[in-house]
Amino acid sequence: MRLVPAILVATSSVFLSAQAPPAFSPGVQTALEGFDKGAYFEANEMLTALAFAPDGQVRDRMAFGLWSQFSTLLTNELDPDAMARGGHVSKPDPTWVKRLSAATPRDAIEEIVARARKTNIVILNEAHNSPRDRAFALRVAKALRPLGYKTLALETLSNNQPDIDRLKRDGVVRFNTGGYTKDPVFARFLREALALGYEPIAYEQTNAQTTPTGGVPEREQAQADNLMRKIFSGRPKEKVLIHVGLGHAVENPGGRGEWMAARLKRMTGVDPLTIDQTSVTDIGTPDAHAVAAARIGKTPAVFFEGASPLLIGRIAGVDLQVVHPRRSYRSGRPAWLIDLGGKRIPIPTHLLPAKGRRLIQLFAADAPSDAVPLDQVLVNGPSSPPVLIAPPGPVRFAIQQ
DSSP, rough: OOOOOOOEEEEEEOOOOTTTTOOHHHHHHHHHHHHHOOOOHHHHHHHHHHHHHHHHOOOOHHHHHHHHTTHHHHHSOOOOOHHHHHOOOOOOOOHHHHHHHHHEEHHHHHHHHHHHTTTTTTEEETTTHHEEEEEEEHHHHHHHHGTTTEEEEEOOOOOOHHHHHHHHOOOOOOOOOOOOSSHHHHHHHHHHHHTTTTTTEEEOOOGGGOTTTTTHHHHHHHHHHHIIIIIITTTTTEEEEEEEEGGGGOOOOOOTOOOOHHHHHHEEEHOOEEEESSSSSSTHHHHHHHHTTTTTTSOOOOEEEETEEEOOOOOOOSEEEEEEEOOEEEETEEEETTTTEEEEOOGGGGSOOOOOSSEEEEEEOOOOBBBSSSEEEESSSSOOOOOOOOSOOOEEEEEEO
16 A cells, blocks of 8 residues: 555645545655655655755745654654744634633543444544554543454555455554554554454545545545445444544534534444544643643543533544643653563664664564564664663564664
């Protein structure tokens, strides 16, 4: 599956994987092909040079939009300053700050589990530039499994069924498994979900479902149709976790029309639990996030106004909105990544560069050449290297530079 990225528009994006791709410049096209082949470092260097001028200012908004998604495959998190230079920070909204200051936070996982008991469909979104959202999705999958949830529908998976069949057989996430599953954090989410007993289902719009003028409504309906055909028409009570990007989780139709969740709700007759984790963040809404994060400590939370969830922003047509803690780090890595568990593996000294940047990768010792890394990290010079994180078992290192 070739990765055709989401193009950031303001603070939202539209994933175009089954639609006609935009016309990229030759340099951008080469970078995208590099990511498809697993050449993370070279492709990221190319996108960075295309997106930013030598003084750090954004000079190509298309390249910047792509960089903002793909650079996190190497870094886990975006640089807030770079995103601000690209205009991806919302103006302060005093009503949001006031409401978050007065609202009551609750533990996000506990609230999701309580509500998931009352339905058989949970729809969770992500920002395509946030591996942290994928780490949280893994936490949700783990929490839902004891409730009988056993199907994991992923928007990003390849529509080539042999790729998915091979994934189910050997549990190896490969470059052709999906689009954003090239992110080691997303690959971990998928591997561990398989180990928990989840069945992976692809439901993205196919080329056969695409017409030149269909646009967003066509895609939303195709996704809902595919979920009905593959799951709910034959198994209406199947307990399913559906992972989507951004606004596909909106279940309440508004001025933007019916998104996938709204269509699926109507077609199944089931009221899904819909969850957004992209509206209050340190990247898009730093002022509101700072107020919220100061009140929740180290645990993701959902905020309530009285007995009702607080819902704000462009993706307010959902049941819950998750707010993540402020950034913190341990062993040179984001705390949310460390908290997922796994053994911490120091980088051997001989792999560190004497100067400059290098990508250090970690694979299972027997991983095939097209496997997504278990983990990877950019290092700058030989001092204070971060750790790598892996499941139990023998591993091997690789470098890109």
